[in-house]
Amino acid sequence: MIAVIADDLTGAAELAGIGLDYHLKTEVNTTVEINCNADLLIIATDTRSLKATEAKTKVHELTRQVMALKPHLLYKKIDSALRGHVLDEVSSHLEASGLKRALIIPGNPEHGKRVVNGTYYYKNIPVHLSNYSVDPDFPATSSNVRTMLRADENLPLFKINEKIPDAGIIVGEAAGVRDLEYWIEQADNNTIIAGASGLFNRLLKYLIREKDTAATPTFTQESASRLFVFGSTFHQGRYPIEDTLINNVPVVYLPIELLGNDNMPQHLYESFTGSVVQSLKKHRNTIIAIHPDITKGIYIDPVQLTRKMGAIVNHINQQAPLHELLIEGGATAWAILSELNISKLYPIKQLSPGVIRMGIAGNNQLCVTLKPGSYEWPAPVWETTTYS
Structure with missing residues (x-):
């Protein structure tokens, strides 16, 4: 089983749609059922709408329940533009899971969302100059990734091909799709992977390597x-x-x-x-x-x-x-x-x-x-x- 905990419902549904392409028996639920037999279990939450302390408490308990199912892999679905309580939630997932490392990959290069030299770009302009600056809930006031994550300079930020530590929270830059594939290859069984839909799609491609051609709705x-x-x-x-x-x-x-x-x-x-x-x-x-x-x-x-x-x-x-x-x-x-x-x-x-x-x-x-x-x-x- 691949287990996903998503910070909002539409993000959960988005990953469920990707699961369809890979022939996975997919379920989206708001609770963890002990008898779940899905290939892809996606737990939808509304933590992006909660206060940070409430979000941390909720994801801690859900992570503990999900880990009891002994999933092959734990994926954290975050907003591609880092809206929400990303760092707080990932920290809570890491603590509850007992895993050693969390790898956060912001952005979605296929949708023009890239991170280069610590700066987040949307369609080739700094994100705080885009329409994300007027988001009613989480307006982008900076394009510095650490600032967007509400972190200080101690948060590790790595480019591809740089050696990453075996433990802790790591943020990886991704300027293109190949960068997403590189970071997936760096993850091991002790790593929580946190990212958006593009990263998840590449993850399933890496794990399963079969995908249907999307059909036009009739x-x-x-x-x-x-x-x-x-x-x-x-x-x-x-x-x-x-x-x-x-x-x-x-x-x-x-x-x-x-x-x-x-x-x-x-x-x-x-x-x-x-x-x-x-x-x-x-x-x-x-x-x-x-x-x-x-x-x-x-x-x-x-x-x-x-x-x-x-x-x-x-x-x-x-x-x-x-x-x-x-x-x-x-x-x-x-x-x-x-x-x-x-x-x-x-x-x-x-x-x-x-x-x-x-x-x-x-x-x-x-x-x-x-x-x-x-x-x-x-x-x-x-x-x-x-x-x-």
């Missing part, structure tokens, strides 16, 4: 009810909106009154969810989103926002049972699936890198497609028929 039947959930204003400017439609799918925006209050006024809550239900019944496809203009100059607590999204989607599903949920953003996905009491999923199809359609254990009526907030929705999801 369409076979009409969908009864499909709800898109955009839980943040981040990156929304890239969607062309015409007459409250995005790619011919109607959009229902959350009122500012629902966003700005600690508690949602009941009449507004019922009015908004009722509008979404009516749109679903009429059009079958609907997007709920936050209009970027209404939040300018206003602080919206991200934790409260995701909880509200979860409650709203749960209420909509009770009134008009959904067949497809398409969710953007890991924290939003976590809150929604928690409200729907969904804890165990399995990958059905990778629609594009990072965009994964998931089935739900014990529920053949609903499928969930998950996507990181920084990725694009692929063209197939905008069709009015469901994908198979």
Whole structure:
């Protein structure tokens, strides 16, 4: 078994999609089941949304439980741009696992995310000058890798071909795909590997060496009810909106009154969810989103926002049972699936890198497609028929 602990749900789904390509029996779960027989077990967490101390405690316990399954390898899925509590969590994994060494490889060269001479570049510019600088939760204020990790100069940072120690936490630079392969070759049975999807893909290629050619999604039947959930204003400017439609799918925006209050006024809550239900019944496809203009100059607590999204989607599903949920953003996905009491999923199809359609254990009526907030929705999801 290969075991993965991911710091958010969409990252977990992304790795599950990669596992599909390598014929691995893959499971995404939020808990560790002692009788798990998966080839690839991915434990999804929401630690990126927690405080650092809470994240450390949670991953320590999960790591202890995962190690009881005696996995062949432990992989830590982190954000490629080092958002979250990367160093704190990796330290906790190392302590709980009993392993000697952790190797952190930031970036994802295939997506233009590279580390050269201690500096993180996104599309050839320092990351703090990119749109990652306006991330609502973890804005990039520096492109120095140690600073991004909230570490001091004592954290070892190595280039390829430099001798690395046998113990402790090590950060490796990667300017290209071959660098990722080099670092994988340096890991041994006493090493936790921490990185993003590109590194994991190269790891499976190194271990298994067989991969399917990705198939283009096909369409076979009409969908009864499909709800898109955009839980943040981040990156929304890239969607062309015409007459409250995005790619011919109607959009229902959350009122500012629902966003700005600690508690949602009941009449507004019922009015908004009722509008979404009516749109679903009429059009079958609907997007709920936050209009970027209404939040300018206003602080919206991200934790409260995701909880509200979860409650709203749960209420909509009770009134008009959904067949497809398409969710953007890991924290939003976590809150929604928690409200729907969904804890165990399995990958059905990778629609594009990072965009994964998931089935739900014990529920053949609903499928969930998950996507990181920084990725694009692929063209197939905008069709009015469901994908198979």
